[in-house]
Amino acid sequence: MLVLKFGGTSVGSVENFKKVVGIVKNTVGTKIIVLSAMSGVTNTLQKISNLLVLNNFKEAKQEIELLDKRYNNVIKNLFSSNTILSRAYTLLKNHNNLLLSFIKNGFSEIEEKVIMAQGELVSTNLFQLLMEEMDEDSCLISALDFMKIDKCGDPQMDTIKEKLLKIINKNPKTNNFITQGFICKNEKNEIDNLKRGGSDYTASLIGSVIDAKQIQIWTDIDGMHNNDPRFVDHTFSIDEISFDEAAELAYFGAKILHPQSIIPAKEKNIPVLVKNTFKPEASGTLIHNNTRSIKIRAIAAKDSITAIKIKSYRMLMAYGFLKKIFEVFEKNETAIDMITTSEVAVSLTIDNTKKIDKITEELKGFGNIEIDNDLSIICIAGDLAQNNKGITSAIFNCLKDISIRMISYGGSNYNLSFLVKTSDKIAVLNLLNKGLFKPINKIKNSILV
Ligand code: ASP
Numbered sequence: 001m002l003v004l005k006f007g008g009t010s011v012g013s014v015e016n017f018k019k020v021v022g023i024v025k026n027t028v029g030t031k032i033i034v035l036s037a038m039s040g041v042t043n044t045l046q047k048i049s050n051l052l053v054l055n056n057f058k059e060a061k062q063e064i065e066l067l068d069k070r071y072n073n074v075i076k077n078l079f080s081s082n083t084i085l086s087r088a089y090t091l092l093k094n095h096n097n098l099l100l101s102f103i104k105n106g107f108s109e110i111e112e113k114v115i116m117a118q119g120e121l122v123s124t125n126l127f128q129l130l131m132e133e134m135d136e137d138s139c140l141i142s143a144l145d146f147m148k149i150d151k152c153g154d155p156q157m158d159t160i161k162e163k164l165l166k167i168i169n170k171n172p173k174t175n176n177f178i179t180q181g182f183i184c185k186n187e188k189n190e191i192d193n194l195k196r197g198g199s200d201y202t203a204s205l206i207g208s209v210i211d212a213k214q215i216q217i218w219t220d221i222d223g224m225h226n227n228d229p230r231f232v233d234h235t236f237s238i239d240e241i242s243f244d245e246a247a248e249l250a251y252f253g254a255k256i257l258h259p260q261s262i263i264p265a266k267e268k269n270i271p272v273l274v275k276n277t278f279k280p281e282a283s284g285t286l287i288h289n290n291t292r293s294i295k296i297r298a299i300a301a302k303d304s305i306t307a308i309k310i311k312s313y314r315m316l317m318a319y320g321f322l323k324k325i326f327e328v329f330e331k332n333e334t335a336i337d338m339i340t341t342s343e344v345a346v347s348l349t350i351d352n353t354k355k356i357d358k359i360t361e362e363l364k365g366f367g368n369i370e371i372d373n374d375l376s377i378i379c380i381a382g383d384l385a386q387n388n389k390g391i392t393s394a395i396f397n398c399l400k401d402i403s404i405r406m407i408s409y410g411g412s413n414y415n416l417s418f419l420v421k422t423s424d425k426i427a428v429l430n431l432l433n434k435g436l437f438k439p440i441n442k443i444k445n446s447i448l449v
Helices: 014-025 041-053 057-078 082-101 109-133 157-170 199-209 243-251 259-268 321-331 356-366 391-397 422-436
Strands: 002-006 031-035 176-180 183-185 191-193 214-219 240-242 272-276 285-288 298-311 339-341 345-350 368-381 406-409 415-421 437-439 445-447
Touching: 002 014, 002 199, 014 057, 014 109, 031 109, 031 199, 041 057, 041 109, 057 082, 057 109, 082 109, 109 176, 109 183, 109 191, 157 199, 176 199, 199 214, 199 259, 240 243, 243 259, 243 285, 243 298, 243 368, 298 356, 298 422, 321 345, 321 356, 339 406, 356 368, 368 422, 391 415, 391 422, 415 422, 422 437
Parallel strands: 002 031, 002 214, 031 176, 214 272, 240 285
Antiparallel strands: 183 191, 272 285, 298 345, 298 368, 339 345, 368 415, 406 415, 437 445
């Protein structure tokens, strides 16, 4: 069995919905098709919820009306059969009435989750109607019937497996199961979700419990690129990458995959193929465990980083100092990204500055504190095992004129990261691209170092 996940842009318009049907049709075998909400819809639903929290009913109603208009424009052009069209209208009417029913005092968190789930519920229903109109076999299954999380928000794998397999086995003749990404039920059996961008995670969880042959993530770019195409010319899509390298890149800024989504697939060793809905003929990027070893695979950047330096002579030859520092971050629920130490100072980075004032106050008890804002982490992923001589010099040779604030190397075999001013980020990405990757012909590139 295969899992095919299509993101928001892949189901973002009439034309794209039809492209997805074409891709499903051309994929042989039994599939579970996971869909996101149409692009922008989850943001709109979030906006509606926020307005309802503020009792701003007038604007909430306007947003609901705009969304309804958008959906109506889509279905008008999506379906040609009158019976299907009238079913789609009924669906949208119910959806609209549901959203309007929340215009009242006392909007709760549970109701917010119900609103957030509507984007995926609508897109999957419309897609199923389209498959029906195009005479394609399909069965719509609700993620709310099998996708379950516990009270910490973690997926309950055994329950998911048992419930999903029961549904699949009840429909032995179906080739195309359609379901929602992102949404789930929590331990109280209320509607909940896997957090923003969670549809990739849904696909990976499903792939894991059904032991899928492959998980395909269909998006709007030809797989993962060796560098950020928004800032660098002449990037290229990489044909394969290991789970470890992809995890480093996903965390440090490559937005194609949700970082958590990689874990269930990696644990079961299920290959993940990232493909482009708008260029299905492109080979995409295969994420798997048996990649050819390559020294430098790709580069990504993460912005909005704050560095904190704690300098103290009490650290000299002392033990237990780092523990005390880490405890401050733990107490303030703030994750640390990068860390470097010297005998008398420790520098670390965070990307969540909500509690920075409290953290700084508490750290002052340990020494002098310096804070730097507007920094970016540049992450270089590849097979960077320390015996791969020459890699670090090749990297830093490219950056002779750039001032570097911190360097982290050796934490894993797959990542070297360093910190620069965000104002230098684009220059750094371009210098590395030029220095580390060499075009060998117009289409393909190879790694220089
Ligand atoms: N629709 C949800 C979001 O925008 C989930 C997803 O698309 O992955 O976050």
